Amino acid sequence: MAETVPVRCPACRREHRYTAPVYPCACGAPVAPPLDHRRPATPVSHRVWQEDWVTVRCASCGRSGEWPRPELGCACGTVLRVPVAEGRGATDRDGATDRDAAASRQSTPDARDAAAATAITGAAAADADAAARPPFRSVTIRTARDAVTATALYLRWLGYRDVRRADQRPPSGIGLAARGVLAQVDPAVRPATLRDVECLWLTAMTESVDCLYFSLAGYADDARARADALAIPLFVLDLTGTPRPVNAPAEALSTAGTGKSAP
Numbered sequence: 001m002a003e004t005v006p007v008r009c010p011a012c013r014r015e016h017r018y019t020a021p022v023y024p025c026a027c028g029a030p031v032a033p034p035l036d037h038r039r040p041a042t043p044v045s046h047r048v049w050q051e052d053w054v055t056v057r058c059a060s061c062g063r064s065g066e067w068p069r070p071e072l073g074c075a076c077g078t079v080l081r082v083p084v085a086e087g088r089g090a091t092d093r094d095g096a097t098d099r100d101a102a103a104s105r106q107s108t109p110d111a112r113d114a115a116a117a118t119a120i121t122g123a124a125a126a127d128a129d130a131a132a133r134p135p136f137r138s139v140t141i142r143t144a145r146d147a148v149t150a151t152a153l154y155l156r157w158l159g160y161r162d163v164r165r166a167d168q169r170p171p172s173g174i175g176l177a178a179r180g181v182l183a184q185v186d187p188a189v190r191p192a193t194l195r196d197v198e199c200l201w202l203t204a205m206t207e208s209v210d211c212l213y214f215s216l217a218g219y220a221d222d223a224r225a226r227a228d229a230l231a232i233p234l235f236v237l238d239l240t241g242t243p244r245p246v247n248a249p250a251e252a253l254s255t256a257g258t259g260k261s262a263p
Helices: 098-106 109-121 144-158 194-207 221-230 248-256
Strands: 004-008 015-019 053-057 064-068 071-073 079-081 174-178 181-186 210-215 234-237 243-245
Touching (some): 064 144, 144 174, 144 181, 144 210, 144 234, 144 243, 194 210, 194 221, 234 248, 243 248
Parallel strands (some): 210 234
Antiparallel strands (some): 004 015, 053 064, 071 079, 174 181, 234 243
């Protein structure tokens, strides 16, 4: 399903062959952004979160979701943005209207982040019964953004609805929110600390929601002990993008899900 196109780096003139990444739709079908071989790749000089995503429609179920924009790292150090083909199940945000662009410029960074977090998951649906959920399918983690995408997909798979960027920024990592839950994604190379876990719990308490923690590097012993005492589910993200439960609350949630179906 994924296609391969030639890409030339405008900085060093090297030629590359780029294959579009494949992501799992909520229905289980693979989805890949269609590439535009007629337009050249462009260097990424600075990043705006909202511009890092592209809308792709699943050919199997028709759902539209937001996925990371195709990019390629050249050996010379240049990061290249590979254009997508509009009208073939994808909408390139580079082609937004002037009104959309003006609204984006006038919005605050926090508002843009919140809108982009909604784009992480799109308007996808999960199965009606948590016990009948299909096997979780994620994305390979190469960057912090991949870790956020994998966590958002997992929250959706568990049955949480309306996954989006959290309104409050955590002291470390990235916050995601859904109906009734606050999740923290920690892509740091150090284990999550006791303070990290306690801050997440306190924030969730003030919002009267549950909380989950996802870490790439695991947890310090005192952090895990406190999470057990507070019944906070802890997950470790492996490089395949699959969250692994590391305590009893996480095991229970992973096995049963929320018992809700996502809209």
